[in-house]
Amino acid sequence: MKFFLLYVDPGTGSFIAQVLIAGFLGFLFAIRSWLYKMWRKMRGLPLEDDDD
Amino acid sequence: MTTDAPRHPGSFRHPGSFRDPAGFVAVREDHVLRVVLPPGRDDYALFAASPLAEKLREKQLILPFEEIPASESPHPGAAHVLRSPRLALYSFPYEWSVSQLRDAALLTLRVLRLALRHGMTLKDASAFNVSFAGARPVFTDLLSFTAYREGEPWAGYLQFCEQFLVPLLLSRRAGRAVSDLLRARHDGIPLDAGARLLRGWSSLRPGPLMHVHLHARSIRRDARRMRREGVSGRLAPAAAPRQSLKQTLALVDSLRRTVESITLPGGGSAWDRYYDDTVYSGAETRKKEDLVRGWIARVSPASVWDLGSNTGRYARLAADAGIPTAAFDADDAVVDAMYRDARERGDEHLTPLVMNLANPSPALGWAHSERESLEARGPAGLALYLGLMHHLRFTHMVPLEEQMSYLARIARHAIVEWIPREDVNVRAMTEGSVREGFAYSREGFLSALEGRFRVVESVVLGESGREMFLVSRT
Numbered sequence: 226m227k228f229f230l231l232y233v234d235p236g237t238g239s240f241i242a243q244v245l246i247a248g249f250l251g252f253l254f255a256i257r258s259w260l261y262k263m264w265r266k267m268r269g270l271p272l273e274d275d276d277d
Numbered sequence: 278m279t280t281d282a283p284r285h286p287g288s289f290r291h292p293g294s295f296r297d298p299a300g301f302v303a304v305r306e307d308h309v310l311r312v313v314l315p316p317g318r319d320d321y322a323l324f325a326a327s328p329l330a331e332k333l334r335e336k337q338l339i340l341p342f343e344e345i346p347a348s349e350s351p352h353p354g355a356a357h358v359l360r361s362p363r364l365a366l367y368s369f370p371y372e373w374s375v376s377q378l379r380d381a382a383l384l385t386l387r388v389l390r391l392a393l394r395h396g397m398t399l400k401d402a403s404a405f406n407v408s409f410a411g412a413r414p415v416f417t418d419l420l421s422f423t424a425y426r427e428g429e430p431w432a433g434y435l436q437f438c439e440q441f442l443v444p445l446l447l448s449r450r451a452g453r454a455v456s457d458l459l460r461a462r463h464d465g466i467p468l469d470a471g472a473r474l475l476r477g478w479s480s481l482r483p484g485p486l487m488h489v490h491l492h493a494r495s496i497r498r499d500a501r502r503m504r505r506e507g508v509s510g511r512l513a514p515a516a517a518p519r520q521s522l523k524q525t526l527a528l529v530d531s532l533r534r535t536v537e538s539i540t541l542p543g544g545g546s547a548w549d550r551y552y553d554d555t556v557y558s559g560a561e562t563r564k565k566e567d568l569v570r571g572w573i574a575r576v577s578p579a580s581v582w583d584l585g586s587n588t589g590r591y592a593r594l595a596a597d598a599g600i601p602t603a604a605f606d607a608d609d610a611v612v613d614a615m616y617r618d619a620r621e622r623g624d625e626h627l628t629p630l631v632m633n634l635a636n637p638s639p640a641l642g643w644a645h646s647e648r649e650s651l652e653a654r655g656p657a658g659l660a661l662y663l664g665l666m667h668h669l670r671f672t673h674m675v676p677l678e679e680q681m682s683y684l685a686r687i688a689r690h691a692i693v694e695w696i697p698r699e700d701v702n703v704r705a706m707t708e709g710s711v712r713e714g715f716a717y718s719r720e721g722f723l724s725a726l727e728g729r730f731r732v733v734e735s736v737v738l739g740e741s742g743r744e745m746f747l748v749s750r751t
Contacts, residue, residue, distance in 0.1 A: 239434060243520070
């Protein structure tokens with residue numbers, strides 16, 4: 226039950242939207258990273274990691 | 278946030294700090310205490326032990342803090358007590374220009390991203406978690422950090438959209454009016470209302486489409502479902518939606534890109550529009566500057582409020598002297614230009630803010646105690662009251678007596694400029710209108726000072742007849 230005991234309660238509607246949107250964006254990101262990796266691989270460049 | 282003596286006798290806790298069960302804030306004379314209560318103990322321990330706290334400090338994204346013995350808190354049952362320096366003036370989102378709100382939004386996302394990278398997250402996205410130290414936004418709410426649990430969506434998403442994203446998107450259309458909206462709705466602009474106001478162009482761009490329009494639609498749909506099914510319509514925890522850390526990071530990056538893509542209306546022109554001072558000769562302006570600089574040094578105040586700063590020429594004299602200075606102007610575009618300039622220069626002391634002295638920030642929130650009025654955040658050590666009196670007299674019809682009475686409530690000392698009726702700017706406001714009949718005289722001004730301020734020094738600037746007064750509260 227802990228899941229819903231949040232300090233601010235945005236409600237289920239917002240959560241559902243967020244999960245769908247984040248899922249879609251995560252999918253786009255995965256494709257983009259994959260393409261990027263392929264592109265670097267083809268040119269024989271080392272792979273980098275991102276941080277802040 | 279005035280003095281060590283709480284304005285609500287007997288209370289140690291800041292009266293507006295009651296929402297978070299994890300702890301509360303207490304404001305002392307020169308520092309702020311954050312008292313962590315047992316429900317917040319584990320989260321704080323995790324935060325303090327992780328490299329996150331150090332990183333945030335290093336990057337100056339939060340105010341420095343140190344833990345002091347819990348026994349120093351008069352509050353029984355404190356798990357931890359954290360002490361941070363107190364900012365000279367805590368500003369609120371409805372006092373920020375569009376660029377300031379944008380930078381505060383980006384700061385929140387940056388802090389969140391760093392937290393997520395260290396196994397933590399932010400449990401909310403209140404714009405009130407951010408304030409300005411000079412021209413630099415800082416994240417102030419150390420109790421906002423909580424452990425990240427695998428699979429959980431970000432609890433602050435809706436709040437971020439309502440307090441940052443919607444106001445920023447609206448600012449493209451409404452400009453200044455957005456801070457007025459935020460003043461009326463200090464918890465943010467409801468997403469549903471935001472989606473309606475933003476209908477049209479913005480729904481064609483991916484960021485607003487997802488985070489505002491689809492988001493609002495999902496909330497509406499869920500509200501209908503709840504009405505139909507009652508409490509049983511609430512999702513069971515087992516069925517709760519899950520999202521991976523990567524997906525959350527992708528969401529945060531999308532919010533960042535959306536915020537970054539919001540370009541500001543107008544911009545630079547504000548600099549050219551202003552400078553009332555053009556009626557002065559160059560020599561008079563220099564004299565005024567030297568005078569203000571000298572008087573600031575003489576009073577040596579702990580804080581300066583420039584109550585009608587325009588582009589901040591005189592406020593900067595105080596800031597350059599290392600004094601925390603707030604530069605107020607009613608014009609959002611002018612404040613925005615001043616802020617961007619100060620931010621670029623890395624100004625540590627100047628905080629430009631949107632404030633119309635004819636209608637200063639009121640006390641807001643529960644029992645008028647959550648967000649303090651401008652007056653309650655004073656008094657300032659020194660106020661600059663330059664080129665302001667005639668504006669308030671003739672545009673807002675505030676008698677000089679009223680003006681000096683309010684000034685005495687918000688400042689200990691003041692530098693006041695008297696501009697005679699014959700001045701070209703005053704004539705432009707009054708001639709041929711009913712305002713010509715308004716009481717406005719040097720004698721009236723001096724009598725308005727009586728009983729409130731004593732004149733320490735006065736200097737006539739030159740041909741224009743303008744006169745500068747250094748006054749101190751009696």
